[in-house]
Amino acid sequence: MVLIEDNSAGSGLANARLHGGTLVLVCVLLLAGCGVRPSGTPAPRGQAEGIVLYLVHNGKLTPVVRTGTRPPIGDLVTLLAAGPLPEEEGYTTEVPQGTKLLSTGQPPPELTLSVDVAALSDNAVDQILCTAGYRSRGVILIGQGQSRGPHRCTVE
Numbered sequence: 001m002v003l004i005e006d007n008s009a010g011s012g013l014a015n016a017r018l019h020g021g022t023l024v025l026v027c028v029l030l031l032a033g034c035g036v037r038p039s040g041t042p043a044p045r046g047q048a049e050g051i052v053l054y055l056v057h058n059g060k061l062t063p064v065v066r067t068g069t070r071p072p073i074g075d076l077v078t079l080l081a082a083g084p085l086p087e088e089e090g091y092t093t094e095v096p097q098g099t100k101l102l103s104t105g106q107p108p109p110e111l112t113l114s115v116d117v118a119a120l121s122d123n124a125v126d127q128i129l130c131t132a133g134y135r136s137r138g139v140i141l142i143g144q145g146q147s148r149g150p151h152r153c154t155v156e
Contacts, residue, residue, distance in 0.1 A: 049067075049069075050065040050066055050067055050068065050070075051065065051066040051067070051068050051069070051070055051071065051076075051079070052064070052065055052066075052070075052131065053066065053076070053079055053080060053127075053131050054080075054126065054127045054130040054131045054155065055080075055084055055088065055091040055092065055093055055127070056091065056092045056093060056094055056123050056127070057090060057091050057092075059123075061123060061126050061127060061130060061155045062091070063130075063155075064084075064088055064091060066079075066085070073101060073104065073111070073132045074100070074101040076131050076132060077095070077099060077100065077101040077111075077113070077128060077131075077132075078099075078100060078101075079131075080093050080095040080099070080127050080128060080131055081093065081095045081096060081097055081098060081099040081100075082097070083097070093124075093127065094120075094121045094123040094124040094127060095120075095124045095127050095128060096115050096120075096124070098114070098115075099113055099114055099115050100113070100114040101113060101114075102114055102143075108137060108138050108139065108140060108149075108150050109134065109137055109138075109139045109140070110139070110140045110141075110142055111128070111132070111139060111140075111141050111142070112142045112143060113128075113141060113142070113143035114143065114144075115143050115144065116143055116144040116145075116146050117141040117142060117143040117144070117146050117147065117148045118146040118148065119146075120141070120148070125141065125148065125151055126151075126153060126154070126155060128141070129151055129152060129153040130153035130155050132153075133153070134151075134152050134153050135152060135153045136152065137150075137152060138150025138151060138152050139151055139152060
């Protein structure tokens with residue numbers, strides 16, 4: 001058997017291109033295999049599941065998550081006025097019992113409540129606005145001939 005070696009410059013360049021191309025192909029295949037593998041379960045989107053209410057704990061507003069889907073704002077105000085559940089021991093509400101949302105208006109957003117809004121504590125105002133999600137826009141609260149605002153939720 002006779003082996004013939006071709007040492008010409010052209011064939012060396014061709015071999016380098018062939019090996020370089022193979023190296024690139026191997027790297028691409030390896031990188032394509034890296035990363036997170038699909039689990040078959042879709043990634044969660046949007047806000048976390050549940051109802052987020054801002055209750056008072058040790059004098060500060062604290063988000064509390066309850067099971068269920070987020071109801072309309074009027075129902076959120078009713079939930080705040082009803083106070084904490086038995087399993088939320090240590091939490092309180094400063095929204096007066098029986099407070100109802102009577103209407104909403106625009107612009108700026110206005111919430112008309114069934115109580116004298118001038119008598120609401122700052123925590124009660126923040127509980128309503130933070131639970132309702134008013135973080136970027138000022139809201140005017142109206143109730144029993146009084147108004148407050150515009151206010152917005154400032155709790156982080």
